[in-house]
Amino acid sequence: MTVPLIPSRPESLPEVHRSVRVPNAGGFLRKLLAFVGPGYLVAVGYMDPGNWATALAGGSAFGYTLLSIALLSSLMAILLQALCARVGIATGRDLAQLCRERFPAPVAYPLWLLAELAICATDLAELIGTAIALQLLFGIPLLFGVMLTALDAFLILWLQNKGIRWLEALIFGFIALIFGCFAIQIALADPDWGAVLRGYIPAASIVMNETQLYIAMGILGATVMPHNLYLHTALVQSRDYGRDLDGKREAIRFSSIDSTVALSLALLVNSAILITASAVFNTAGRTEVAEIQEAYQLLSPLVGTGAAATLFAVALLLCGINATVTATLSGQIVMEGFLRFRLPPVLRRLITRLVAIIPAVLVTWFYGTSGTAQLLILSQVILSLQLPFAVVPLMLFAGDKGRLGTLTAPRWQLALGWASAALIIGLNAKVILDLIIQE
Template sequence: MNPPSDVAAPTPSLPEVHRSVAVPNAAGFLRKLLAFMGPGYLVAVGYMDPGNWATALAGGSAFGYTLLAVALASSLMAMLLQALCARIGIVTERDLAQLCRERFPRAVAYPLWLLAEVAICATDLAELIGTAIALELLFGIPLLYGVMLTALDAFLILWLQNKGVRWLEALIVGFILLIVGCFGVQVVLSDPEWGAVLRGYVPAVSIVTNETQLYIAMGILGATVMPHNLYLHTAVVQSRAWAQDEAGKREAITFASLDSTIALTLALFINSAILITAAATFHAAGRTEVAEIGEAYQLMAPLLGSVLAAKLFAIALLLCGVNATVTATLAGQVVMEGFLRFRLSPVLRRLVTRLIAIVPAVAVTWLHGASGTAQLLILSQVVLSLQLPFAVIPLMMFASDRKRFGRLAAPAWQLALGWLIAAVIVGLNLKLIIDFLAGD
């Protein structure tokens, strides 16, 4: 890895919040954990965005509980990869984009930047469509107008960032807890077959041999282990002012990893709940082709006999869309500043990304309506899955640099599992591409 010639130290990641949250020196375990709690929830938001809804609804309605194993495996992969992200950010005091810029030649770094931007635009596309659908379901705003209204969320980003990172984190955590509550009620109302639910967490051979299952599984993987979250976590973890010695960094790694693991466990519950609700409500009733969020909303009340479930479904969708909007903006800022050392205001950055996503969303909504947006949602998640190797492999290369990490290097088992995850992601992507080229 030969670095480019301009290797001057970059501006700290997210400079407006860098080391802005104090960490108490003499405090108990719980107070320390609370001080570090927050970045993991910002990351977890990306694991429950509207793209997850589309893939989980499609998987649950078509194949029942079978793809729960994919949701579980994806979440376990995410927990390990995000723990490695936290370690990288704390030890190197660089985010993943900055490390790519410093350690790779420009011929490698700039294509990685472009691919990261494509992934963020794909993420934003899913958030845009999901939020617009929620506005239509709750307030009757036509889908096309809702798509265009989502550009206004740039002002929400500005207000939140001016309030400070702790306010931002508190709002995100509050929304996540509301989403958990909404889905807890829906799962109870759907009355799933719990034995089948538990069996669904055991991997089935059909996930790989059935092309349709594999396509949706890749969508679930892309919607769960999201490329932009790897960049984001290495940056937001640096908002904590831990002690700069080895002991302080080791403690920071422990608590930051706990923070992200707990947050991702909540995300796993939400993703599982969406799939379980779809399987128990739609698959069990013979409705095996429900991939549209709007269609799911319309069918939920008559099938479950409760209007409450449908309303909670729409409220949770809106909260997920707003949450994911915030974190995608932060990730875009990290990627652009880290790779290019070029800074835009958060609002301008948000508007540029959102306008890029609005074009295909408006076109598809205009031409094909709700059915087209459902397919676009799933496709956006498959695009994310195809982008994953270009973030995961650099992440593992940096995490494996024992010379730089010294005694703070990740355990050998984490590195081995991390490389295995990278190999699985690459292998599944290659199979998906081969199946597509073969016309399957």
């Protein structure tokens, strides 16, 4: 098969590039609605099955304590995604394209491999989560469900052919349903709201326990997610905004509002998972609940109604399907941006899923359902370890006055962004050091 090459300066996501019209006239709300959408596609990644595993493990084991990590991670994500919107709009390039153009090959190609690893780790969590949801709702064996998830490539192709607005509308609808499911679950769980609010305040002992740190890094990786940084820099270019300075400033403003609101909603969903786990399992003394299947089985007797378990499984299925969209788009952006060649979306999706299916099948075959939680959490820790290799390039481009000119990020954003990068690198180093010491 001949691989179709891409021009030296291609458009990012050419199928949807500048496909959404932005009105020249009209009020604030009308213009904002034209930019609403990319933020929700990005937010989907922050509520995928990997988040479920880390939130369930953290909530059942440590109560509401790790809510502070979820909040801190979300604030980092909001800041970094605002910088992604700025870089994508100001340069007209996505993060992968910028890395290819600005870094030498010995740097760019390892960054590509690490980005692909992050996408595969994300895909691993999605396929396991979707397979578990199919098992819980329809009784489909887990191993068969893992194989069945490969078929979602055709769903993605159909959605892409319908256009970016159709894709955004479907994703938004799914997010609304997920939010509704958890709103009902929290009402049924009846948590201690005073303890919930205190959980958002960082505790001094948060990193003194190695298990807490490991799960906290999983939450961080599941929330910020390196591939979403590549994704957002491309998605913001689907809007046909003015290419002059004022048009770009307006686009940065509205895109930042879009992503901030969407990620705030994602924080509520992530918090809801952890709050439910804490209120139902930790309060009842079930501090070892980490498997999604075990959580599903315990919800009904502990909450007192079967509806809680059903809503739990429905929300999980929607999260798995939702996150599949962003993984597919991210894979396309990373491959085309770094390597400058394009594969058909279905083929690209099947390759990514095949890489993720192999470890999932092996774990399912040898350990059954008992190994899925460890694999899900590990996949999110891998994402955390990959984060610096996306965040540091993003920060370099966000502060590049030669490239962005007057659109360079404000000093306070750069200061907070670099502080976030330093914190992520430091925590990753601590996790690696702990693992070495344990060996």
